[in-house]
Amino acid sequence: MTENDTLPSVPLADKIDRFIQRVGMSVAWCYVLLIFVIILQVVLRKGFSSGLIIFEELQWHLYAMGVMFGLSYAQTTNSHIRVDLFYAHFRARTKHIIEILSILLLVMPFIVIVFAHSIEFFYDSYRIGEGSQSPSGLPHRWIIKGVIPLSFALLGLAMLSRLYRDTVLLIRGE
Numbered sequence: 001m002t003e004n005d006t007l008p009s010v011p012l013a014d015k016i017d018r019f020i021q022r023v024g025m026s027v028a029w030c031y032v033l034l035i036f037v038i039i040l041q042v043v044l045r046k047g048f049s050s051g052l053i054i055f056e057e058l059q060w061h062l063y064a065m066g067v068m069f070g071l072s073y074a075q076t077t078n079s080h081i082r083v084d085l086f087y088a089h090f091r092a093r094t095k096h097i098i099e100i101l102s103i104l105l106l107v108m109p110f111i112v113i114v115f116a117h118s119i120e121f122f123y124d125s126y127r128i129g130e131g132s133q134s135p136s137g138l139p140h141r142w143i144i145k146g147v148i149p150l151s152f153a154l155l156g157l158a159m160l161s162r163l164y165r166d167t168v169l170l171i172r173g174e
Contacts, residue, residue, distance in 0.1 A: 008174045013165035017076040020158050024073025027065060034062040053134045061144045068151035075158040096170040103163045111156045118148035 037058050045051035074080040087095065124130075125142035132138050 007165065008169060008172070010165045010168045013161045013168070016157060016161040016164075020072050020076045020154060020161070023154060024069055024076075027069040028073075030062045030065050034059060034066070037062065053132070053136045054138055057132055057134075057138045061138065064144060065147050068147050069154065071151060072154040072158040075155065075162065092174065093170065096166040099166040100163060100170065103159050103166075107159050108156070108163075111152055111159060115149055115152040115156065118145075118152060122146045122149055 037055050041051050041055040041059065044055070071080075087098065090098070122142060122145045125145045130141040130145075132141060
């Protein structure tokens, strides 16, 4: 059961969360591809003594995509790790205030900083046509670097949705 199932409905936040969850479920298919790439690489390496660098790098990229886009999915489903020794015993109003302050003071500044710096990181990689240092590696390293700003933009949207949800619930008194 997700946090959204236990909190009263906030229609706009629910729509945003459903969109993010659809993106997360779509990107999760990269794990299926990752499993096939790993199996293929193991068979090539152990069975034929000739693993390929391109498959090794593809494994890293597929795993990174799943993790990066999984952050926003985890936020919308409240399946992320939370240390709630005291939080679980607080009243709903106190929980909403803590969520709002945490998002505004801790999470959003981090997301904004990472997003802002990742744009330049991605652009520089794209501009120079960065590829693998290995001649037989993946040719377009900028693609995986582009995942950083995209996934952090999605995480920022998820956090704005949560901020909106908690603000509405705080005002409503639920």
